[in-house]
Amino acid sequence: MGRLVLVRRDQVLQGGQPLAFLIGIFSALLIGILLLAVSGHDALAVYERMFDASIGSSKAWSLTLNRAVPLGLAGLAVAVAGRMGLWNIGAEGQILAGAMMAAWVARIGESWPSPLLITVMLLAAVLGGALLGLGPAVARAQIGVNEIITTLMLNEVALRMLQWLIHGPWKDPESRGFPLAPILPEGARLPGLFQQAHWGAVIALLVIILFGLVASRTAWGYELRVAGSSGATALYAGISLKRKILTVLVLSGGIAGLAGGIELSGSSDRIVEGISGGYGFAGIIVAALALMRPSGVAAVALLFGAVQVGGLSIQTMGVSSSVSTILQALILFGAIGAGVFSRYSVKRVSKENQEVQ
């Protein structure tokens, strides 16, 4: 007899993470079946509807793609900081800041030609997110203030700001008392791609590829990884940590802000309270599942987009759309659990011999 301990493998198992990810999906679906069955639903019919609505047709794919865009950009935002060992928990608020800035541009530039207006809107969105990231960035770089808490707190501040705008100065006079901003002018909307999908998907993909190249092919990307794995090594190598922290957190905020601008211009058409809908928090899960790799972010975002679209589709069957929320969290927990075994093996330690074999 003895107890079980986890022992670090000499080498991480090849293909461990994709496998862990698949196990995560599989175990989440399995628990989902139990949950649905216990609450009296036909689990397989529910899943069939979810698949059908999210990947069953070109229209379904377009809806999935539209959701994958903010998820992917929020995931990338988290990953950019995560590669350096920093946590940007503020993507949720930065998305709102981006959307608010873009909406503000749309208000003043109503008469501009559409391509110009949309471009300025998206740039303003980047700026908005970056500005919200700037505070935590400076505080972390200069004084060492924990960025997890500051970015988290600013989410709530940005949300209140948005609520204030749609209850007050930006409230649509024709909204019959509902807290909504007016619908964007036609020229402020991103053009369509196919079915419901808009050009945001192309923009998001380009941004993800661009960062992927920068991260893997440039000295800057290399320094980022060095700084992330060991601050001391980075110092010896002459890498300025302060400047890196500052750039990375501001960049991260800007990418999340872009997600907000695209969501406004492409999908939402107006500022409403739920315009982010938890994309920022889901982005953290996306980035974690992707191990902070840009290519992984794109893949996981697509999956989560499909799960979310599927979740919305089952409401007509009398099933709560929260099933998709539950599935997303379960996928992560399943993948963390499985992922441990690509880095660790289980060994039995006997009572007499406490030394690990």
Next chain:
Amino acid sequence: MSEASMIGLLSAAVSFGALLYLAALGELISEKAGILNLGVEGMMAVGAVTGFMVALETENAWVALLAAMLVGALFALIHGFFTVVLGAEQVVSGLSLTILGLGASAFVGKNAVGKPSGAVLASVDWGPLSDIPWAGPILFSQSPLVYFAILAGLAAAFVLTRTSTGLALRGAGESASTVDAAGHSVVRLRLGAIATGGALAGASGAYLTLSLTPQWTEGVTAGRGWIAVALVIFGAWRPGRCAVGALLFGGLLALKSRLQTFGVDLSPILLSMIPYLLTIGVLIVISIRARHRPSSAPAALGQAYRREER
């Protein structure tokens, strides 16, 4: 401003303050043991729905409260399993717990939306004490959970500073290997702290659905879990200071719906930004001070501990 409305404000401040304090105290205990749990919002939601559903079923508010605390503790142990046993990233696991909790509570409570409550925790009647002007309505006619929060705070302060368990628990948050070498189980200490935190967050959630607004609506926690996380920092990881912060933040929540009665021309929405901005301010002050003297934050907060890698 009339006396009655002032008393109403202070009474609501105590009530909201206790709600925030329960959850914040749980997070404080968890963080003292070195575990950051960003799942507070989710644990509160789970506690809120459990409390409401069990009250519907049993029509006994006390059973409902106990169930909410138990389920809160078990739910928190998911975070415990992944972060303490498997050594997963605490930020990611905690946020996933929030997402899971919000989703699960919405799923479970779907058919309870709009139903009248099965049982409520009635305000405690302290007899003649409740009739004292000012102090009576403000302090002596509150929900039982207010007094529970006060007792829990005193108990936590005592255990953390005056007992060997508390010392070991704080040790697990400062230097886990030292506590391990002294013969304590870091895993058990941390899991215990997380479960206690979950139970208190569960109680805070149940406060919402058994006392404050006895009904179930999706998203009933409305971001109060994040205020609880903020309170721990605002209170510099001390139960006493957290209590002061809870009264202050609770007062701001209470003021929000009363601004117009007081004739103040300020958007209540902007007012509700204050707790978060204050917390950022406090965190900056703590960080500046930490350059000259030991920080008040637990040194090993957020770090996984693996015995064979020490």
